Every structure is written in C-alpha cells, then in structure tokens.
Amino acid sequence: MDYFPNNTLASFTTRLPEMLDLDGSWEIGLAEIQYPHSWYNVRINEVWVLFTDRHHEQHVLVLPEGYYASPKRIVKALEAMKHQKGMKKGFSLGMSEVDHKATLWVRDLSQVIISPLLKSFLGFDKLNFPPGDYKAPYVADVTRGVNSLYVYCPLVEPRMVGDAQVPLLRIVPVAGRDGEMMTRAFDHIQYCPLVLRRFQTVEIDIRDDTGVKIPFERGRVVVTLHCRKRKESYLE
Structure with missing residues (x-):
C-alpha cells in the first residue's frame, strides 16, 4: 500500500x-x-416500491443496503417494512417455492411501481402495476452477476x-x-x-x-x- x-x-x-x-x-x-x-447486492436507494393510494397520495418503501442471500429474503424484508407502516392491504409480494418466480397482487391502490433493480431481481418484465394479479415471467435471481x-x-x-x-x-x-x-x-x-x-x-x-x-x-x-x-x- x-x-x-x-x-x-x-x-x-x-x-x-x-x-x-x-x-x-x-x-x-x-x-x-x-x-x-x-x-452488497443492494445499494442505497436501489430497491424500492412506490405505491399510490385511492386518494392519489404516494408512499414509498426503500430497502436498506446490504447483502440479501435470496429473492425470498428481499420479499420478506419488503413485506415486513409494509407491515411496520401499518399496511395490511394494498399490495402483497410472494415467492413460489416450486418455480422460484415472484408474484404480486395489487388491491385498493391506483398503482404500484417497482425500481429497475427490483424488477431485475424478481424477474418481472415491467415496472408499473395497476390493480390486478401478476406473476413474473422469469426466475428470480439476486446474484447480480x-x-x-x-x-x-x-x-x-x-x-x-x-x-x-x-x-x-x-x-x-x-x-x-x-x-x-x-x-x-x-x-x-x-x-x-x-x-x-x-x-x-x-x-x-x-x-x-x-x-x-x-x-x-x-x-x-x-x-x-x-x-x-x-x-x-x-x-x-
């Protein structure tokens, strides 16, 4: 040195x-x-979920930086943050143990927007999700290369x-x-x-x-x- x-x-x-x-x-x-x-596979402000409620108010969940060993860890962390904010409804993320693909359902919200890195991690092919049920077309992968x-x-x-x-x-x-x-x-x-x-x-x-x-x-x-x-x- x-x-x-x-x-x-x-x-x-x-x-x-x-x-x-x-x-x-x-x-x-x-x-x-x-x-x-x-x-780290997640840096500051790289993984977030932005959602707009029926009153057109926006809220955001930002995942802390660190190393998340699996897609399931990321899903659980975001779900925990959601519950900490008192949100029991609105949207829910899940992960299939069979095909390792992510799921998302949106209720009582105008839309949900996810960050580009979260889209890549969870295997989705788009960033914006109006109310509905969704399943990622690709297998989730958090190795980031x-x-x-x-x-x-x-x-x-x-x-x-x-x-x-x-x-x-x-x-x-x-x-x-x-x-x-x-x-x-x-x-x-x-x-x-x-x-x-x-x-x-x-x-x-x-x-x-x-x-x-x-x-x-x-x-x-x-x-x-x-x-x-x-x-x-x-x-x-």
Whole structure:
C-alpha cells in the first residue's frame, strides 16, 4: 500500500522484493485465492416500491443496503417494512417455492411501481402495476452477476473469453455465505504463458460475470501464484 495507495480489494498491485529476470519461456497460474464474501447486492436507494393510494397520495418503501442471500429474503424484508407502516392491504409480494418466480397482487391502490433493480431481481418484465394479479415471467435471481470471480493479470498472454482477448488467469466459482472468509486452493493449476520475462510488480484484477469489479466491502484478498518453466515440445 505504501507503493500503491490506490489499491483496492478487487484491483491491486504488489511489488516483489526484487526484480525477477527469467531465462527462457515461463508460465504462471493461480495456486490459491482467499477472499471475503463481503459484497452488497443492494445499494442505497436501489430497491424500492412506490405505491399510490385511492386518494392519489404516494408512499414509498426503500430497502436498506446490504447483502440479501435470496429473492425470498428481499420479499420478506419488503413485506415486513409494509407491515411496520401499518399496511395490511394494498399490495402483497410472494415467492413460489416450486418455480422460484415472484408474484404480486395489487388491491385498493391506483398503482404500484417497482425500481429497475427490483424488477431485475424478481424477474418481472415491467415496472408499473395497476390493480390486478401478476406473476413474473422469469426466475428470480439476486446474484447480480457475481456467480464467479474472474481473476485477471496483465503478465499473462491474453486468451479468448467470449468475444474478447483478455489476460485471464482463472475463473473461480463463488462459494460461501455473507461474511465468510473463503479459501480456494487448486490441485490442478491452470498455467498461462508469461508475456514478460523481467518484472517486479504483479497486478491483479477481480471482476464478475459482467466485467464489473467485485465490490468487496471489507476483509482481505490474498492471491498466490506459481511460476514454472515451460516444457518444450519437439516434433520429430
């Protein structure tokens, strides 16, 4: 951190004790990664329900920021907030245990409007709901693209991922629960050719399925790399 004050848990540079000057062809791979399951999937003012009563007065429920492990947790939190405001009628959110799709019924209200992120989480295809019964056409999903950790390092030779060539070390499936410190050691290291033979700094960038940097809130990320000389293959 003394050398690189702008380091974050998801994007950081480490300075090695001395310059590495490698002779010949080498390759490098991710041997182990430790990371905290500490990201939020709901930020301030991202998940809300706005409803208008028969007197044309508007009311809003705003979900506190944090990590909600399942769509059911979000539905329960919004329903609890509704009851805290003394609303026993008006609208109700539910979640099917069979097909994992959300339901919404609206009564005694002019309309219900949900935020774009809540629409995405619960699998609905619209934001505005006049009185009626509704079922989301899509399966609910609150992962927000954080299903895997994509670990990048510019020291490695770029390879094709989707429609781009990127310096990807490895894709690590996300595991664990909110607040847990996770450790993943690899018996089978996926080695990638090094593009530099002489270097003293190592950059690591950790992103999600959509290319967004993992928004770690707290904790510590530790990455262990392993280098080895490439085995030469000869064709007779």
